Amino acid sequence: MKITKVDTIALSIPFDLGTDKPDWGDKFAQNLDTLLIRVETDNGLVGWGDAFAYGSLRAVQAAVEDMIAPKVIGADARDIIGINHLLQQENHLWGRYGITLFAISGLDIALWDLAGKAANMPLVQLLGGATTKPLPAYASLFRYGDAATVKRVTAEVAAAGYEHVKLHEVTVEAVEAARRGGGDKMAIMVDTNCPWTPVAATEMVSAMAAYDPYWIEEPIFPPEDFDALARLRMETGVRLAAGENACTSFQFQAMFDAGAVDFAQPSVTKVGGITEFQKITALAETAGVQIMAHSPYFGPGFLATLQLAAALPKPGLIERFHANLAANLMGPWVDPKDGYFHIPDGPGLGADPDPDVIARFRVTP
Ligand SMILES: [Mg+2]
Numbered sequence: 001m002k003i004t005k006v007d008t009i010a011l012s013i014p015f016d017l018g019t020d021k022p023d024w025g026d027k028f029a030q031n032l033d034t035l036l037i038r039v040e041t042d043n044g045l046v047g048w049g050d051a052f053a054y055g056s057l058r059a060v061q062a063a064v065e066d067m068i069a070p071k072v073i074g075a076d077a078r079d080i081i082g083i084n085h086l087l088q089q090e091n092h093l094w095g096r097y098g099i100t101l102f103a104i105s106g107l108d109i110a111l112w113d114l115a116g117k118a119a120n121m122p123l124v125q126l127l128g129g130a131t132t133k134p135l136p137a138y139a140s141l142f143r144y145g146d147a148a149t150v151k152r153v154t155a156e157v158a159a160a161g162y163e164h165v166k167l168h169e170v171t172v173e174a175v176e177a178a179r180r181g182g183g184d185k186m187a188i189m190v191d192t193n194c195p196w197t198p199v200a201a202t203e204m205v206s207a208m209a210a211y212d213p214y215w216i217e218e219p220i221f222p223p224e225d226f227d228a229l230a231r232l233r234m235e236t237g238v239r240l241a242a243g244e245n246a247c248t249s250f251q252f253q254a255m256f257d258a259g260a261v262d263f264a265q266p267s268v269t270k271v272g273g274i275t276e277f278q279k280i281t282a283l284a285e286t287a288g289v290q291i292m293a294h295s296p297y298f299g300p301g302f303l304a305t306l307q308l309a310a311a312l313p314k315p316g317l318i319e320r321f322h323a324n325l326a327a328n329l330m331g332p333w334v335d336p337k338d339g340y341f342h343i344p345d346g347p348g349l350g351a352d353p354d355p356d357v358i359a360r361f362r363v364t365p
Helices: 057-072 080-090 099-119 147-159 172-182 198-211 226-236 248-258 273-287 300-310 355-361
Strands: 003-016 031-041 046-051 135-140 164-167 187-191 215-217 240-242 318-321
Touching (some): 031 057, 031 099, 046 099, 046 300, 057 099, 080 099, 080 273, 226 240, 273 300
Parallel strands (some): 164 187
Antiparallel strands (some): 003 031
């Protein structure tokens, strides 16, 4: 099963939030971007992956086309571990983390999709799990920057059946508003996206603790300051989550060695794909850290997350961006039912991207 072709397809899909108060306008504008990677083999199979590309679509596309594709044409697609290692080694001089690893992730996901298709079984079965395990979802809200909107949307997601909600806010006022909107039983996570120095983080996390957050996510900049996270965790007693900005098992090993987190958040489209994600889950299990996969996206990487999580003894909660997209690229699997995701049971990732959606929202030839 030789790789004969690697194509990239850039998509930009509009969405709405049901509110006019988003505070992330410059980051996401009105669209969510996806970079699809399509791998063709000499036995006629096609595998799909995607590389993290929010705010970086053209750069990630160029990385896949220039740094990844030429190195794998003619390789045996079954040699997934070997190809991943080769791509990491041959690309190390352009940076071990960030866009280089996002590009490798996209290719790796496509190769695992091919492996499942060649075996005619869903990926979860190749990984030692079953498709019958529904996974609990949480609603991951945008940053609204407005406490009244936070309260209203939290009340809406509670009414829709979610028992867990995640804010992307940085004020105590917003966390209080979510507690009021969601009620006492709602588990409220607070993703702050690396705003504070260690000293400021101690002050803010201590103040937010009054509203019983289930976890606080990435309170310190830079995100790789694992020692500072560990100190914050000990000082405040608040559960911390991090990992969406870490790549490869090496960075997660350092995170676990420092005692930085209660919850680790590897992102399959960023860490180095399914191959690296599996190494990270093994390290987390050994360190006694719960996996809470980072997955606020809607392409093949989301289905890969479901397949990976379903193969874990403790899958954790599955993140679902709380946005209505103009079209559904991967079918019904990205929408939870009664608060749970179900695992696609088709071969590989379980479903292919919809060609009509690709045709409608493709942004480059
Ligand atoms: Mg986050």
